[in-house]
Amino acid sequence: MASAAASISRSLRRSRRGGGGHHLLLLARGFVTAECHRPVVLHKRGSDILHDPWFNRGTGFSMTERDRLGLRGLLPPNVVSSQQQIDRFMLDMKRLQKYARDGPSDTYPLAKWRILNRLHDRNETMYYKVLIDNIEEHAPIVYTPTVGLVCQNYSGLFRRPRGMYFSAEDRGEMMSMVYNWPADQVDMIVVTDGSRILGLGDLGVHGIGIAIGKLDLYVAAAGINPQRVLPVMIDVGTNNEKLLKDPLYLGLQEHRLEGEEYVAVIDEFMEAVYARWPNVIVQFEDFQSKWAFRLLQRYRKTYRMFNDDVQGTAGVAIAGLLGAVRAQGRPMLDFPKQKIVVAGAGSAGIGVVNAASRTMARMLGNNEVAFESARSQFWIVDAHGLITEERTNIDPDARPFARRKSELGHQGLSEGASLIEVVKKVKPDVILGLSAVGGLFSKEVLEALKDSSSSRPAIFAMSNPTKNAECTPEEAFSILGEKIIFASGSPFNDVDLGDGKLGHSNQGNNMYLFPGIGLGTLLSGARVISDGMLQAAAERLASYMKDEEVHQGIVYPPISRIRDITKEVAAAVVKEAVAEDLAEGYRDMDARELSRLSEEETMDYVKQNMWTPVYPTIVYKKD
Numbered sequence: 259m260a261s262a263a264a265s266i267s268r269s270l271r272r273s274r275r276g277g278g279g280h281h282l283l284l285l286a287r288g289f290v291t292a293e294c295h296r297p298v299v300l301h302k303r304g305s306d307i308l309h310d311p312w313f314n315r316g317t318g319f320s321m322t323e324r325d326r327l328g329l330r331g332l333l334p335p336n337v338v339s340s341q342q343q344i345d346r347f348m349l350d351m352k353r354l355q356k357y358a359r360d361g362p363s364d365t366y367p368l369a370k371w372r373i374l375n376r377l378h379d380r381n382e383t384m385y386y387k388v389l390i391d392n393i394e395e396h397a398p399i400v401y402t403p404t405v406g407l408v409c410q411n412y413s414g415l416f417r418r419p420r421g422m423y424f425s426a427e428d429r430g431e432m433m434s435m436v437y438n439w440p441a442d443q444v445d446m447i448v449v450t451d452g453s454r455i456l457g458l459g460d461l462g463v464h465g466i467g468i469a470i471g472k473l474d475l476y477v478a479a480a481g482i483n484p485q486r487v488l489p490v491m492i493d494v495g496t497n498n499e500k501l502l503k504d505p506l507y508l509g510l511q512e513h514r515l516e517g518e519e520y521v522a523v524i525d526e527f528m529e530a531v532y533a534r535w536p537n538v539i540v541q542f543e544d545f546q547s548k549w550a551f552r553l554l555q556r557y558r559k560t561y562r563m564f565n566d567d568v569q570g571t572a573g574v575a576i577a578g579l580l581g582a583v584r585a586q587g588r589p590m591l592d593f594p595k596q597k598i599v600v601a602g603a604g605s606a607g608i609g610v611v612n613a614a615s616r617t618m619a620r621m622l623g624n625n626e627v628a629f630e631s632a633r634s635q636f637w638i639v640d641a642h643g644l645i646t647e648e649r650t651n652i653d654p655d656a657r658p659f660a661r662r663k664s665e666l667g668h669q670g671l672s673e674g675a676s677l678i679e680v681v682k683k684v685k686p687d688v689i690l691g692l693s694a695v696g697g698l699f700s701k702e703v704l705e706a707l708k709d710s711s712s713s714r715p716a717i718f719a720m721s722n723p724t725k726n727a728e729c730t731p732e733e734a735f736s737i738l739g740e741k742i743i744f745a746s747g748s749p750f751n752d753v754d755l756g757d758g759k760l761g762h763s764n765q766g767n768n769m770y771l772f773p774g775i776g777l778g779t780l781l782s783g784a785r786v787i788s789d790g791m792l793q794a795a796a797e798r799l800a801s802y803m804k805d806e807e808v809h810q811g812i813v814y815p816p817i818s819r820i821r822d823i824t825k826e827v828a829a830a831v832v833k834e835a836v837a838e839d840l841a842e843g844y845r846d847m848d849a850r851e852l853s854r855l856s857e858e859e860t861m862d863y864v865k866q867n868m869w870t871p872v873y874p875t876i877v878y879k880k881d
């Protein structure tokens with residue numbers, strides 16, 4: 259043994275000197291193991307390996323290695339060769355060079371994202387301090403619009419995994435895989451299947467970026483402890499043909515699972531995460547509409563979960579619509595008189611119409627007549643035009659809002675009428691876009707809105723990211739003048755209207771609600787997230803804005819106030835959970851004590867439980 263070792267070390271010395279012939283000969287005969295091929299004995303597992311630059315090989319770990327080392331789920335599912343890893347890295351470098359040479363480009367926001375991401379990997383406390391202290395500057399980088407660009411370029415940007423990946427190949431394994439995640443406590447999961455990322459379509463496994471971005475806001479706005487958040491990608495394949503052919507794609511290269519097979523994967527994931535973390539809250543994000551509604555109905559009575567695109571967006575839209583009523587100098591109770599044209603009948607559009615019509619109906623007495631009256635205030639236009647009862651194959655989620663045959667004649671409208679026709683005939687108070695079609699609110703549509711019956715017509719161009727906005731604030735203000743209310747899903751600058759006047763550009767994005775919904779649910783210990791809790795959140799956001807602000811056309815707070823508004827939204831959610839007898843308490847605060855808290859005390863309780871980025875005292879303790 260000793261002489262073999264001596265022989266290897268002699269060979270190695272020779273090889274360093276350039277005379278390794280004898281050693282190579284021995285290797286070829288199978289007598290010795292090359293130094294680099296010797297097994298390495300590791301005293302760590304799971305994410306500790308991924309954080310160790312000496313042992314980490316990222317996506318290069320084979321499936322058996324992933325199982326042996328407790329890595330299953332901690333990496334994107336596609337196992338790639340070291341050459342592919344190098345190709346991916348070089349492609350990213352070349353893209354940067356090309357951008358630098360050819361500009362203008364998206365390089366600048368992507369470079370900012372890279373810098374922030376590196377800080378995130380190095381020092382979470384400092385990362386969140388930087389994010390919170392400069393939220394106005396950095397939210398558009400970690401969130402919309404840049405997060406969309408990040409997802410589109412994810413294979414090049416990918417450095418270190420963040421979050422968990424559950425793939426169709428992991429069926430039967432999820433219950434054990436969840437234990438590969440290093441944290442014993444997880445409060446908040448944001449999960450996506452990557453099928454509709456912002457308005458960018460199916461980005462497959464690269465959609466994990468949106469879950470990471472949303473959780474950044476959970477930490478920054480709601481003060482959820484960053485050690486207790488978990489971004490999740492469920493990879494059931496992709497129908498994006500480009501990704502299916504891309505050798506550098508990080509996900510499963512097969513078409514998406516459908517039907518019962520798909521549902522079985524999501525069921526297994528839900529059972530697994532709730533088995534390990536029974537109190538976790540799961541936010542569903544950017545699932546294509548057909549699954550968004552079905553999964554929400556499937557889980558909302560059993561688990562503490564909600565769908566941000568359906569329910570968060572609805573609440574934010576309602577708050578903005580109520581602001582638009584107030585901006586006209588009318589009481590909020592006049593909301594049921596507003597005529598609203600919605601472009602887009604997906605998860606977001608139908609979610610808004612559902613919740614907004616329920617708000618109207620409540621104001622009108624909450625009976626059948628009230629619901630019918632509320633319904634008749636909405637006109638929904640999708641890719642095939644106005645949705646009416648006459649449509650064949652009507653989407654069941656849109657059916658309740660299809661215009662009735664009896665209404666069509668006297669309005670001079672018919673099935674499939676174009677958006678411009680609808681705006682001309684209806685003369686709506688509001689046009690609201692959740693279509694993912696940039697520029698849909700064309701010059702003609704905006705011109706037609708000049709005949710709106712409102713003194714202050716409202717334009718909500720809510721699609722993301724920026725290029726998908728139905729119109730820009732410049733377009734809206736230049737055609738319709740200074741009186742309008744304008745909101746967009748991604749941020750735009752205010753518009754200089756001359757004479758020292760500014761056209762205010764609001765950001766109407768579910769970021770004003772989802773962090774507070776999650777935090778309020780956590781701190782109330784509510785078993786489920788009820789419609790009442792969501793309504794309370796929306797009403798709190800609406801009433802947060804002062805009369806002076808709404809009269810100036812400011813219907814949403816600036817993002818610099820997001821931590822404060824989130825605290826208030828969370829307190830409203832806690833109060834409602836208590837009122838509905840859903841609250842079970844959190845830590846030392848049991849349900850009975852929660853119910854005794856005044857509004858002010860509830861707000862204090864929320865504030866006390868928000869994490870802030872300060873370095874804690876660290877104490878060393880031997881195992």
Ligand SMILES: NC(=O)C1=CN([C@@H]2O[C@H](COP(=O)(O)OP(=O)(O)OC[C@H]3O[C@@H](n4cnc5c(N)ncnc54)[C@H](O)[C@@H]3O)[C@@H](O)[C@H]2O)C=CC1
Pocket residue numbers: 454455456457458546547566567571574601602603604605606607639640641642677691692693694695698720721722723726746747748766767768769
């Ligand atoms: N601002 C915010 O907080 C939020 C914005 N969104 C945005 O909403 C958009 C839509 O999301 P989903 O509803 O989930 O997508 P989706 O793809 O399910 O729905 C899009 C809808 O737009 C319709 N549409 C397509 N072309 C149209 C046209 N020319 N005219 C009228 N309608 C047309 C489609 O028929 C479909 O009904 C995305 O861009 C997303 O980023 C979604 C959630 C929140």
Ligand SMILES: CC(=O)C(=O)O
Pocket residue numbers: 402455456457544566567721722747767768769
């Ligand atoms: C904001 C958001 O959730 C979306 O665009 O999908």
Ligand SMILES: [Mg+2]
Pocket residue numbers: 456543544566567
């Ligand atoms: Mg979304």
